[in-house]
Amino acid sequence: MELVNRVSQHFLDSIAVKQAAVNTLSVPIATSAERMVAALMADGKILACGNGGSAADAQHFAAEMLGRFEKERPGLAAIAITTDSSALTAIANDYDYELVFSKQVRALGQPGDVLLAISTSGNSANVVEAIHAAHERQMTVIALTGRDGGKIAEILSGEDILLNVDTQRTARIQETHILVIHCLCDAIDYILLGGE
Numbered sequence: 052m053e054l055v056n057r058v059s060q061h062f063l064d065s066i067a068v069k070q071a072a073v074n075t076l077s078v079p080i081a082t083s084a085e086r087m088v089a090a091l092m093a094d095g096k097i098l099a100c101g102n103g104g105s106a107a108d109a110q111h112f113a114a115e116m117l118g119r120f121e122k123e124r125p126g127l128a129a130i131a132i133t134t135d136s137s138a139l140t141a142i143a144n145d146y147d148y149e150l151v152f153s154k155q156v157r158a159l160g161q162p163g164d165v166l167l168a169i170s171t172s173g174n175s176a177n178v179v180e181a182i183h184a185a186h187e188r189q190m191t192v193i194a195l196t197g198r199d200g201g202k203i204a205e206i207l208s209g210e211d212i213l214l215n216v217d218t219q220r221t222a223r224i225q226e227t228h229i230l231v232i233h234c235l236c237d238a239i240d241y242i243l244l245g246g247e
């Protein structure tokens with residue numbers, strides 16, 4: 052029973068974090084989707100990055116853009132820069148792990164593109180470097196963070212959008228991040244295709 056209560060508590064805690072985010076995140080998520088669509092309609096693309104579970108989230112987002120979310124549509128230009136083990140190991144080995152995303156952003160990013168930067172602490176150095184690189188490339192940054200937003204919240208420009216999940220526990224932040232990602236996918240499809 053103790054174990055069952057523990058499991059139940061995870062559900063209740065996750066629901067509470069998401070409930071609190073309804074008011075803080077709905078407007079900036081909608082704005083983020085509009086910015087992403089504007090970039091895609093101008094022949095731009097979305098680059099996505101993060102570490103660990105957030106790397107998985109970056110890949111999850113890119114897969115739903117490139118393939119599909121819930122509706123049939125042409126693929127949309129998104130690349131998770133967390134997946135090429137040759138590029139990642141070469142950059143980490145020859146330079147520094149801090150540069151694994153920023154080198155790719157500088158190589159692939161164009162003005163008007165979007166960087167989806169994901170970090171639960173807001174402090175991962177390679178994500179921070181990717182944001183600096185995106186600014187150099189005149190890209191918009193949409194940052195998915197947690198806790199107090201960390202360093203990422205401090206370095207965003209006025210044009211960027213911070214989607215911060217204001218809670219301490221990494222798992223709860225990640226669970227809300229994946230909800231945000233699905234909201235973005237749904238909003239992008241709604242803007243492009245209309246519907247219910």
Ligand SMILES: O=C(CO)[C@@H](O)[C@H](O)[C@H](O)[C@H](O)COP(=O)(O)O
Nearest residue numbers: 102103104105170171172175221222
């Ligand atoms: O998924 C988890 C924990 O739930 C881990 O893999 C977690 O993503 C990793 O520790 C990351 O390195 C944490 O980085 P960040 O979210 O603070 O940027």
Ligand SMILES: [Zn+2]
Nearest residue numbers: 104221222225
């Ligand atoms: Zn996790």
